[in-house]
Amino acid sequence: MKLRARPIDLEAGGKSIVILHKDDAGFLGLHSLERVKLIHKGQTLTAIIDITEKFTSPGEMVVNYEVTSKLNLNLGDSIEVQHVSNPISVGYVKEKIRGFPLNYYKYKEIVKDVVANNLSDIEMTGFVSALDARGITMEEAYFLSKAMIDTGKILKIKGKIICDKHSIGGIPGDKTSLLVVPIVAAAGLIIPKSSSRAITSPAGTADRMEVLAPVELEINDIVRIVGKAGGCLVWGGALDLAPADDAFIQIEYPLGIDPLLLPSIMSKKKAMGATHVVIDMPTGRGAKIKTIGEAHNLADSFIELGNRLGIKIACGATYGEQPLGYAIGPALEAREALTVLQGKGPEDVRAKVSQIGGILFEMVGKGDRRDVARLLKSGKAEKKMRQIIELQGGNPKVKPSDIVVGDKTHDIKADRNGIILWIKNAEIGSVAKRAGAPKDRAAGVLLYAKTGDRVKKGQKLFTIFASNEAHLSEAIEFAEANVPVIVGSSLEEKMLMDRIPSNAPHRRAFMLDR
Amino acid sequence: MKLRARPIDLEAGGKSIVILHKDDAGFLGLHSLERVKLIHKGQTLTAIIDITEKFTSPGEMVVNYEVTSKLNLNLGDSIEVQHVSNPISVGYVKEKIRGFPLNYYKYKEIVKDVVANNLSDIEMTGFVSALDARGITMEEAYFLSKAMIDTGKILKIKGKIICDKHSIGGIPGDKTSLLVVPIVAAAGLIIPKSSSRAITSPAGTADRMEVLAPVELEINDIVRIVGKAGGCLVWGGALDLAPADDAFIQIEYPLGIDPLLLPSIMSKKKAMGATHVVIDMPTGRGAKIKTIGEAHNLADSFIELGNRLGIKIACGATYGEQPLGYAIGPALEAREALTVLQGKGPEDVRAKVSQIGGILFEMVGKGDRRDVARLLKSGKAEKKMRQIIELQGGNPKVKPSDIVVGDKTHDIKADRNGIILWIKNAEIGSVAKRAGAPKDRAAGVLLYAKTGDRVKKGQKLFTIFASNEAHLSEAIEFAEANVPVIVGSSLEEKMLMDRIPSNAPHRRAFMLDR
Numbered sequence A, B: 001m002k003l004r005a006r007p008i009d010l011e012a013g014g015k016s017i018v019i020l021h022k023d024d025a026g027f028l029g030l031h032s033l034e035r036v037k038l039i040h041k042g043q044t045l046t047a048i049i050d051i052t053e054k055f056t057s058p059g060e061m062v063v064n065y066e067v068t069s070k071l072n073l074n075l076g077d078s079i080e081v082q083h084v085s086n087p088i089s090v091g092y093v094k095e096k097i098r099g100f101p102l103n104y105y106k107y108k109e110i111v112k113d114v115v116a117n118n119l120s121d122i123e124m125t126g127f128v129s130a131l132d133a134r135g136i137t138m139e140e141a142y143f144l145s146k147a148m149i150d151t152g153k154i155l156k157i158k159g160k161i162i163c164d165k166h167s168i169g170g171i172p173g174d175k176t177s178l179l180v181v182p183i184v185a186a187a188g189l190i191i192p193k194s195s196s197r198a199i200t201s202p203a204g205t206a207d208r209m210e211v212l213a214p215v216e217l218e219i220n221d222i223v224r225i226v227g228k229a230g231g232c233l234v235w236g237g238a239l240d241l242a243p244a245d246d247a248f249i250q251i252e253y254p255l256g257i258d259p260l261l262l263p264s265i266m267s268k269k270k271a272m273g274a275t276h277v278v279i280d281m282p283t284g285r286g287a288k289i290k291t292i293g294e295a296h297n298l299a300d301s302f303i304e305l306g307n308r309l310g311i312k313i314a315c316g317a318t319y320g321e322q323p324l325g326y327a328i329g330p331a332l333e334a335r336e337a338l339t340v341l342q343g344k345g346p347e348d349v350r351a352k353v354s355q356i357g358g359i360l361f362e363m364v365g366k367g368d369r370r371d372v373a374r375l376l377k378s379g380k381a382e383k384k385m386r387q388i389i390e391l392q393g394g395n396p397k398v399k400p401s402d403i404v405v406g407d408k409t410h411d412i413k414a415d416r417n418g419i420i421l422w423i424k425n426a427e428i429g430s431v432a433k434r435a436g437a438p439k440d441r442a443a444g445v446l447l448y449a450k451t452g453d454r455v456k457k458g459q460k461l462f463t464i465f466a467s468n469e470a471h472l473s474e475a476i477e478f479a480e481a482n483v484p485v486i487v488g489s490s491l492e493e494k495m496l497m498d499r500i501p502s503n504a505p506h507r508r509a510f511m512l513d514r
Helices: A022-028 A065-071 A088-097 A104-115 A121-134 A138-150 A176-186 A205-210 A219-229 A244-255 A261-271 A292-309 A330-341 A347-363 A369-377 A380-391 A425-434 A469-482 A491-495 B022-028 B065-071 B088-097 B104-115 B121-134 B138-150 B176-186 B205-210 B219-229 B244-255 B261-271 B292-309 B330-341 B347-363 B369-377 B380-391 B425-434 B469-482 B491-495
Strands: A002-007 A017-021 A035-040 A043-052 A060-063 A078-084 A163-167 A191-195 A231-235 A276-283 A312-319 A408-413 A418-423 A444-447 A460-466 A485-488 B002-007 B017-021 B035-040 B043-052 B060-063 B078-084 B163-167 B191-195 B231-235 B276-283 B312-319 B408-413 B418-423 B444-447 B460-466 B485-488
Touching: A002 A065, A017 A022, A017 A035, A017 A065, A022 A043, A022 A078, A035 A065, A043 A065, A060 A065, A088 A104, A088 A121, A088 B121, A088 B244, A104 A138, A104 A244, A121 A244, A121 B088, A121 B121, A121 B244, A138 A244, A138 A261, A138 A292, A163 A176, A163 A191, A163 A261, A163 A347, A176 A191, A176 A205, A176 A231, A176 A330, A176 A347, A176 A369, A176 A380, A191 A205, A191 A219, A205 A231, A205 A330, A219 A231, A219 A380, A231 A380, A244 A261, A244 B088, A244 B121, A261 A292, A276 A292, A276 A347, A292 A312, A312 A347, A330 A347, A330 A380, A330 A444, A347 A369, A369 A380, A408 A469, A425 A444, A425 A460, A425 A469, A460 A469, A460 A485, B002 B065, B017 B022, B017 B035, B017 B065, B022 B043, B022 B078, B035 B065, B043 B065, B060 B065, B060 B078, B088 B104, B088 B121, B104 B138, B104 B244, B121 B244, B138 B244, B138 B261, B138 B292, B163 B176, B163 B191, B163 B261, B163 B347, B176 B191, B176 B205, B176 B231, B176 B330, B176 B347, B176 B369, B176 B380, B191 B205, B191 B219, B205 B231, B205 B330, B219 B231, B219 B380, B231 B380, B244 B261, B261 B292, B276 B292, B276 B347, B292 B312, B312 B347, B330 B347, B330 B380, B330 B444, B347 B369, B369 B380, B408 B469, B425 B444, B425 B460, B425 B469, B460 B469, B460 B485
Parallel strands: A002 A060, A017 A043, A163 A276, A191 A231, A276 A312, B002 B060, B017 B043, B163 B276, B191 B231, B276 B312
Antiparallel strands: A002 A078, A017 A060, A035 A043, A035 A078, A408 A460, A418 A485, A444 A460, B002 B078, B017 B060, B035 B043, B035 B078, B408 B460, B418 B485, B444 B460
């Protein structure tokens, strides 16, 4: 049937959506979220339909931005609208929902339609939920990874050994990548590192690096920079490497699930051309991975999936029960990382960098963690980092003191003499987020003491940095209500870890950041 | 922060949605699908946010129809926008996703927010998918049913025994309810029957009854009519009885899942005040329930949930391997039902009505299936049906020949001499749907022979009825491609039920209609 188009100012994240009047939908025998084929001046487009009685009359159809621009429509254009079947991938989504394992061909069809924005939110959520609840076999993880790789671009860097590093995340202040990349490159190895921005944390590696240099680079620039410096620290979001992942994250985040953890990470690594990858797994109370046993299970899966994809994997379960270093928030962390590259800075940061860098050196037969320490101490790592900063378009002469942090500050002080019993990862991260991080690069938290340190009443525990008063007071309010740094004066206080009231609050959600 | 409102012509099925510019969302620390509190002239409203860079600029916020009308907004109104936490029910949804059973309190919170349209599509789908994949215990089915009852209205009909009847559905042409209701009422029992319209089938009971009388009645009218006639046949969709169900169906349908089957049916029955319910379970190849074993399992669950809700349940597994009677489509079926009430019509319809009605009579100690036959034969059931039709506002003198069916027809004929091996339920239903049913009441299919009947080459197997040529030719095309009535001439043909090619097509989805 022919319907008149009425464009509205609505975009749907790439999805083509048309809104039909109930009568027209009924005539075509269509339900909400089924599809129509639109034909206009020789061009065709498949769109997902929505049904209304309020904003259209029979004979008219509301079209969103995607449809308007793809078909180049104007108000009142007459469009031929036909009933078409749902994409074949919707049938495969239903199979997974009913618990059947899928083969490569079926995952490829689904992932192709995810990338092309052909699936509705309900279908996408049904798929991601089924992966979560039904689980996937290792074979399926491989098929899904391969489907995600094959529907995106591939970075082609010359070299037999391409190193990479990934962290499961969850520890505020974890600036390890900013240090491991220049160290590995300084050793003459190749490490093209792409990172994400923060999803739930106060800073992602891309956010931290962006304080020092632009990170939104094109694939050609990355190849050129890595060819010169051996390494880079760029944002992976716009590179179109395994692009389905970004669409999956939109579903996973609000539900607090992460069934695609393995395929997401590994497909990105493969698309970057990695041959040797070290995976950092911060472990412990307050981290995403709670026990060494959990870390081992996850590591086994990474190693096995790596085997199938032709990537050598080694994992390190690292101490994750408090923030790494003292600085949390993009600018504060970039400053701390620079300090470490100058041979100073917090010991725990240096220790973790040695361990993670050391694992990678051992994998490729280039020494061990003592070589990491040597490259740091000699200034070679710092020199390499400055070369990378320059090649990415930043200021290679940047000093820690050049980095601007928020000028609205507030100190949180100890309310008694005692010892720091623990620092809550999630809560201290939230203070930084309330202060404006990661969007406001200058916002964050600077700790003065870590778990086990003795403090006196009135001594500063941490300072909150913000760029405006509204954010500062939100962060203060949150910090005072949630007490992220716990000071205790007796063993008695240390023994009770938490108190669960009889009217228990709902359980907190758990999610792995990528 | 303050943002200027810009209303657009978009409704979201009751959900309040605002679209913020990326920068404003970042300042508030918000992701897509999180919530804001809107404050305008003393009124507050919580809305789900979406984020864009294209159609708003910082400082402006697009508001959908629901927000515009609830807050009475005009273009440019300045609205205070604040970050609020997600509803507590989102936390409970996440618990179910992670596999935890929920208690009554948590289901109630979720269902309340479903009814109030406070959950996003992704959250709704996550919940429904988790119910499907994780399953629910009988205790949870009870909690969920109770939550669905407690968030809607209750029909209050006087009487110690309130009968009801439900079919799991799936058999084209199943007009049993149109016959059982007047029979039960003619026996002096009370049976306030609310039905749904078709979701995936060519006709629901409400669609069939609407051919004879209006079905969109108010609760007061229903109480009055049942008070006079003992029974009614109305549409349940707008009665606000267990209203969460309609929102759940919007998610279940596109995914082909039905995890709420038991709570949905039983909460509606309880809200109607039912004390004794017979459930018809069409069983067999081509039906939703394939085996007697499956029927027993499902019946056990219905009986157990009925016990907890204080409803006596009996189930009948009925022969479901072909359509019931000869007529498929609202008008054709209403005509066939009238004929049966006049003591004529197809034997299988009369036989099934006796069985299902008989079970109900036995449950309440009012005789058995012989009494059903007697009420049909004596004309008392017909008289009762005409009383109900009149009370609901239809023509009580309607004759089968008064009912208009489509004037565009096409006959499908046997291409050989032989015997009808089987009739495919789904495919014959689809022919009726392509012809325009259920939206076009006059569209449908009339069979001339059933499984086991001998036919001669060229003899009519069925006629397709439609109201326009476009629908008729779509139906013919579908019928010719899918051959819903299979004629075979030899045992050899009967032995091979299906052929599965080596490149197997994707499995067909299975869904229980309600």
